Amino acid sequence: MSISAGTFSFVADLVRRCSAIELTEGKEYLVESRLLPLVRQADLAGVDEYVDTLRRVPHCAEHDRVVDALTTNETSWFRDFSPFQALTGHVVPTLLARRPNATSLRVWSAACSSGQEPYSIAMACQQVVPDLRVDITATDISAEMLARGRAGRYSQVEINRGLPAGMLVEHFARAGTQWALSEQIRGRVTFSQHNLLDPPPSAGPFDIIFLRNVLIYFDLATRADVLRRVRSVLRPGGFLLLGATESTIGIEDTWEHLAIGRGFVYQVNPSGVL
Amino acid sequence: MSLLGAVGAQQVAQIAQEFFAAMIDREPGLLTSWSHGPVTVTDPMHAWVGLGTVPASRLQLTTSADTAGALTRALLSKGEAEPVADDDVVDALGEIANVLGGNVKALLAEHAGITLPEVSRQLPPGRGGVGAGEALFAWRGRPLVISLYTL
Amino acid sequence: MRALVIDDSTTMRAIVSEMLGGLGFDTAQAGDGREALDLLESGQRFDLACVDWNMPVMDGLEFVAAVRARRQWPYLTLMMVTTEGERGQIVRALAAGAHEYVIKPFTPDALASKLVLLGLLPVRELR
Numbered sequence: 001m002s003i004s005a006g007t008f009s010f011v012a013d014l015v016r017r018c019s020a021i022e023l024t025e026g027k028e029y030l031v032e033s034r035l036l037p038l039v040r041q042a043d044l045a046g047v048d049e050y051v052d053t054l055r056r057v058p059h060c061a062e063h064d065r066v067v068d069a070l071t072t073n074e075t076s077w078f079r080d081f082s083p084f085q086a087l088t089g090h091v092v093p094t095l096l097a098r099r100p101n102a103t104s105l106r107v108w109s110a111a112c113s114s115g116q117e118p119y120s121i122a123m124a125c126q127q128v129v130p131d132l133r134v135d136i137t138a139t140d141i142s143a144e145m146l147a148r149g150r151a152g153r154y155s156q157v158e159i160n161r162g163l164p165a166g167m168l169v170e171h172f173a174r175a176g177t178q179w180a181l182s183e184q185i186r187g188r189v190t191f192s193q194h195n196l197l198d199p200p201p202s203a204g205p206f207d208i209i210f211l212r213n214v215l216i217y218f219d220l221a222t223r224a225d226v227l228r229r230v231r232s233v234l235r236p237g238g239f240l241l242l243g244a245t246e247s248t249i250g251i252e253d254t255w256e257h258l259a260i261g262r263g264f265v266y267q268v269n270p271s272g273v274l
Numbered sequence: 275m276s277l278l279g280a281v282g283a284q285q286v287a288q289i290a291q292e293f294f295a296a297m298i299d300r301e302p303g304l305l306t307s308w309s310h311g312p313v314t315v316t317d318p319m320h321a322w323v324g325l326g327t328v329p330a331s332r333l334q335l336t337t338s339a340d341t342a343g344a345l346t347r348a349l350l351s352k353g354e355a356e357p358v359a360d361d362d363v364v365d366a367l368g369e370i371a372n373v374l375g376g377n378v379k380a381l382l383a384e385h386a387g388i389t390l391p392e393v394s395r396q397l398p399p400g401r402g403g404v405g406a407g408e409a410l411f412a413w414r415g416r417p418l419v420i421s422l423y424t425l
Numbered sequence: 426m427r428a429l430v431i432d433d434s435t436t437m438r439a440i441v442s443e444m445l446g447g448l449g450f451d452t453a454q455a456g457d458g459r460e461a462l463d464l465l466e467s468g469q470r471f472d473l474a475c476v477d478w479n480m481p482v483m484d485g486l487e488f489v490a491a492v493r494a495r496r497q498w499p500y501l502t503l504m505m506v507t508t509e510g511e512r513g514q515i516v517r518a519l520a521a522g523a524h525e526y527v528i529k530p531f532t533p534d535a536l537a538s539k540l541v542l543l544g545l546l547p548v549r550e551l552r
Contacts, residue, residue, distance in 0.1 A: 160528060176285055177377070293529075362436065373508050
């Protein structure tokens with residue numbers, strides 16, 4: 001199966017406009033492979049047909065999913081930014097208001113890739129609640145990603161992606177051609193291997209769970225499964241954060257969502273079925 | 275020991291490869307160590323920046339004029355057949371030397387300044403041709419020499 | 426949104442302008458800090474300045490300091506785009522009043538991600 005030139009140029013144009021990333025000629029295979037999960041989700045025959053449906057409607061969440069699917073290999077610090085604003089501006093203050101004597105918060109960064117997400121969480125918390133112990137469990141299915149996360153060293157190109165300059169100078173030091181994260185921040189994150197289809201990590205229950213940009217890879221039934229597992233290790237009153245274009249709506253109805261800034265945070269509906 | 279020896283040829287290679295992957299090729303793997311025997315750069319162009327080390331040093335980039343044109347097109351996202359003005363090539367090659375030089379100098383123990391890039395068909399004063407202190411690369415099969423030396 | 430791209434390299438100015446253009450910015454260019462300051466003083470309004478450090482006549486650090494000292498353009502976001510990558514240099518630039526810092530080499534999505542941080546670019550928007 002291969003995609004039409006018209007399909008490719010539509011997608012390339014969309015991706016360029018939303019992310020500045022250039023999909024040059026020759027990347028048709030990438031468009032095809034990255035969009036196939038979405039095609040399956042939409043229950044359509046192929047990528048051309050799927051993209052045709054996008055042409056007919058104004059920009060919406062589905063267009064964003066396409067952009068996401070094609071840019072997900074670009075791991076970023078503080079990805080999408082607004083979830084981290086939600087973290088420091090709403091989630092953490094709400095949790096602490098409920099439990100003023102809390103001495104620690106537990107966070108799970110699921111599908112943490114090379115570590116930018118859990119470390120971003122650590123840096124964000126360091127900024128707003130420096131005296132609070134924040135234990136971050138970072139899991140991923142890939143041993144290679146976990147090794148990179150544990151090392152806490154990033155290239156110059158990686159460091160440019162989404163990391164505020166102020167955070168760079170505060171938490172990093174040059175290490176040859178790379179930048180190394182401080183021991184203080186690294187010490188807050190524990191990396192371990194985990195498959196989301198398996199029982200959740202034993203380091204729970206968690207106050208906050210980041211499950212960002214990974215549900216997209218699963219079919220609807222599996223997404224519901226994963227969300228149920230995640231829910232089982234979320235403390236009452238705890239928060240779930242998903243990717244910018246993701247939602248629990250239509251997948252699992254025991255969640256309620258709250259709009260914070262440009263995104264949403266999710267909590268278990270207290271009156272819902274558990 | 276040459277400045278290149280002190281800084282480390284491997285680190286220079288890392289810098290160059292990251293730069294090329296990010297801004298010139300937009301994919302990794304097209305800048306590799308030269309492994310095709312002795313290097314001969316025909317119709318060479320040289321671009322260099324001075325580093326304010328003590329004593330002063332220089333990062334120099336040497337490649338053929340043809341390759342310089344190809345590099346310019348790649349940087350500017352132009353097609354292989356698109357024309358580029360001589361001024362554009364001079365500027366582009368100088369900027370490549372600038373980016374390489376700036377990143378190399380960040381590896382040094384002491385902060386050093388950097389001069390504005392110069393580009394010429396003639397070798398800069400105080401330097402000979404291919405010799406010690408060079409990192410040799412193949413970019414899309416074409417030779418590219420990055421040398422680092424004290425003045 | 427209007428951006429001023431300040432760099433003594435025509436190549437780099439073209440690259441950055443192209444990237445910003447793709448993200449929906451109108452762009453203007455200047456070859457050094459002095460030229461850039463002249464443009465600002467002529468009354469042209471910019472939301473963003475991408476500032477190289479090492480330039481003739483007036484370098485990027487001087488430009489940033491001059492802009493902040495004048496206080497005339499409080500809505501102008503100043504982002505360094507430079508090869509100066511030592512931690513000490515970044516500290517100096519931020520202290521002089523730069524809002525953000527991109528080290529060359531960079532990818533277009535890195536530039537975009539910095540603009541998201543600065544609130545100059547919505548996370549996702551059709552243009």
